[in-house]
Amino acid sequence: MAVSAKHRLPSRLRAAVIGCGNIGSRRSENKKMPGVLSHAEAYRACEDTQLVAFADANQDALERAGNLWNVKQLYRDPATLFRTEHLDMVSICTPDATHAEVLRLAIDAGIPAVLCEKPLGMTHQEASSLAAQAEARGIVLAVNYQRRYDPMHRRVREAIQAGEIGQVRHVSAWYTKGIVHNGTHLLDTLRFLCGEIVRAEGLNPRPDPSGDSTPDAVLTFAGGFTGFVHGCSAEAFAVFEIDVIGSHGRVRLVDEGHVLEFYVMGDSRYYPGYRQLVRAPFEPSEGLRDPLLHPVEDTVRALRTGARPACTAADAVRALELAQEIAHTAATRPHPPTGGGVTQKGIAWPS
Ligand SMILES: NC(=O)c1ccc[n+]([C@@H]2O[C@H](COP(=O)([O-])OP(=O)(O)OC[C@H]3O[C@@H](n4cnc5c(N)ncnc54)[C@H](O)[C@@H]3O)[C@@H](O)[C@H]2O)c1
Structure with missing residues (x-):
């Protein structure tokens, strides 16, 4: 059954952040510019959400975020958090290569809305398979290519x-x-x-x-x-x-x-x-300005109204497809020889 059909949304959505590094939490410490700069801060700033739990594989990062945001529910692994907490929404803020694995766990747990940091996976095949699974379960899947929200x-x-x-x-x-x-x-x-x-x-x-x-x-x-x-x-x-x-x-x-x-x-x-x-x-x-508040508010809107997120999984899949095509053609096309006649500053002057 689609998640949205069986899941009653509370007035303040229960949210968790997976990955308590820079974009998950730490950018809100010692700010160089004003505004809402991390996912954790965005869930605090958004009137529609409450931040209830964190997960991070690193104990120090986990405790640091827990102390900063006064969040008590702390988990070393996302699977346990998803099994234990009743969530309406989750942000995936772990390193690129782990997004697919954490997203799969969130989909299996049936969390109604996921805001995934970019990229959605390491390949467009992996990302598009997960996007299809999320869609089949009625899960809102938004990706934080943040300029689309700005x-x-x-x-x-x-x-x-x-x-x-x-x-x-x-x-x-x-x-x-x-x-x-x-x-x-x-x-x-x-x-x-x-x-x-x-x-x-x-x-x-x-x-x-x-x-x-x-x-x-x-x-x-x-x-x-x-x-x-x-x-x-x-x-x-x-x-x-x-x-x-x-x-x-x-x-x-x-x-x-x-x-x-x-x-x-x-x-x-x-x-x-x-x-x-x-x-x-x-x-x-x-x-x-407020780079993380906009994607969180937009994902809440998508979950509550059924509107498309400003940055969809399809957008993220297409970006990966183009990136792979670029990497592949760059690696396989012949290159002009380099070296001879190049100065220390890397400039080859005509003789
Ligand atoms: N949208 C943007 O403009 C923007 C800006 C910065 C970073 N990002 C993205 O955000 C992601 C995180 O970047 P960052 O700079 O915050 O990284 P980071 O290294 O500062 O933080 C990542 C955290 O995830 C934790 N972690 C690693 N694997 C985990 C796992 N399997 N389960 C739970 N926790 C795990 C690490 O311990 C670490 O605390 C990256 O994918 C990056 O591309 C996006």
Whole structure:
């Protein structure tokens, strides 16, 4: 029987967080910016939820979160928590490679709503099988590709759809730390802002010991324009940026997606008779405020009303499918030889 048919929802949903690391709890300590920054904090801040339990394989992390949020029901493994606690909702905040296993436990336990950190699994096959199981049981399955929930990113999508930058012509984007780990987040955001990606080819594989490479990619959008994705080294810094140029304007999402630059066509400030892109006001101009509150509130809304979550399992599966295609084509296509004539700074000058 579908979970929603047999499960009566209380006025305040009983929620648990699995994984008490950064995004599960710790980002709410010693904040560098205001706002709701962890799943645990979001369940506290949301009027519709109460935080009743944590699970973490690490005892120190578990106790630290328990003390911070004054939660007494603490478990070393998710299966015991799911067997013992009566839950309406759960957040999965464990490392990437464990999401599928914890999600399977949550589905088997029949928890009515799951908010899973990204990615939904390590492969699209694994993720899509779990998504089908959740759907068959009537479980709301939302994925935290957080830019889909963010008011600024949602407004940017509306602006692009409404033609505020004219027809989209060019897309460029930059990411670090793995095509599955962060690349799926970038690909999902690009699909959200610019429409479906119908073809994805990788190049420059940049393998990583974790198995999650950080290749470049060339994307073909259903709208007929091309996107260039740059996989950057995270040795010195992280980057996550998107630049969309249209026939009449431009949108740049910079500073890790926290800052928006909006441009429209205008008269050149330098040359008479020339037109250039000029900065124009855009509201909201800052993104990712209360980044965890929005996904929790949206998942509650999906559970209570039957509406689709802002980021569905199908979205997460598609991002994984594209990432795998990029990793595969990057790894199997021939590469130009490197080495000869390259200076210490990595630049090969023509002789
Ligand atoms: N949506 C976003 O923008 C965003 C941002 C940061 C992290 N994340 C995602 O959140 C997840 C967690 O990231 P993090 O930085 O908080 O990691 P973390 O390493 O800080 O925390 C993970 C916690 O999970 C625990 N854990 C590991 N395996 C477990 C298991 N099987 N059962 C129970 N507990 C287990 C660990 O002991 C640790 O405390 C990752 O998948 C990451 O991709 C998403």
